[in-house]
Amino acid sequence: MSLKKQELSITKIVSHDELYWVERNQRRLADKMSGKNWLSQEIQEGAVKLRFNLDFMEDHPEYDLIEIKLPTTRYKDKNKLIEFISDKGVITKVHSENGWGKFK
Numbered sequence: 615m616s617l618k619k620q621e622l623s624i625t626k627i628v629s630h631d632e633l634y635w636v637e638r639n640q641r642r643l644a645d646k647m648s649g650k651n652w653l654s655q656e657i658q659e660g661a662v663k664l665r666f667n668l669d670f671m672e673d674h675p676e677y678d679l680i681e682i683k684l685p686t687t688r689y690k691d692k693n694k695l696i697e698f699i700s701d702k703g704v705i706t707k708v709h710s711e712n713g714w715g716k717f718k
Contacts, residue, residue, distance in 0.1 A: 617653075617689040617690065617691045617696075618657050618689065618690045618691070619688070619689055620684075620687070620688040620689075620690065621685065621686070621687055621688075621700070622688070623683050623684060623685050623686060623703075624683075624684055625681060625682070625683045625684070625706070626682055626684060627679055627680070627681045627682075627709075628679065628682065629678060629679055630668065630671040630672070630678075633664075633667055633668055633671065636641045636664065636699065637661050637664045637665060637668060640648070640657060640660060640661040640664065640680075640698050640699060641658065641661045643657055643696070643698060644657035644658040644661060646687050647696070649681060649697070652674060653689070654695070655703055656687070656698075656700070657698045659700075660687070660698050660699045660700045660701060661698075661699070663699075663700075663701050663702040664684075664702060664703070665701050665702075666702040667680070667682060667702060667703065667705065669705065670705065674708075675709060676710050676711075677710050678708060678709055678710065678711075679695050679708070679709035680705050680707065680708050680709070680717070681706045681707035681709075681714075682703045682704065682706065683704045683706055684699050684701075684703035685699070685700045685701040685703060686698065686699055687700040693705045694705075
């Protein structure tokens, strides 16, 4: 199978729980790719890096939402599309009871 790689970034607004499920689902995707060790490893590394944002939210319970720009990788092969977060990303905004603010 010959895969075509595309790198892009997406911006998401997520709560801690939503981010948890993004990370967990990515780990599941890595498990499904176990027949392609290089791809499984690449997906798993992205999930590990994504964990830094979960840690941030756990360390800062005053924020209920974050806006985050996430580097994403897509591999295309005919009718298949495999997409995953490839790095920890950049938090651009945070939300608390006072509303939205820029992340410093």
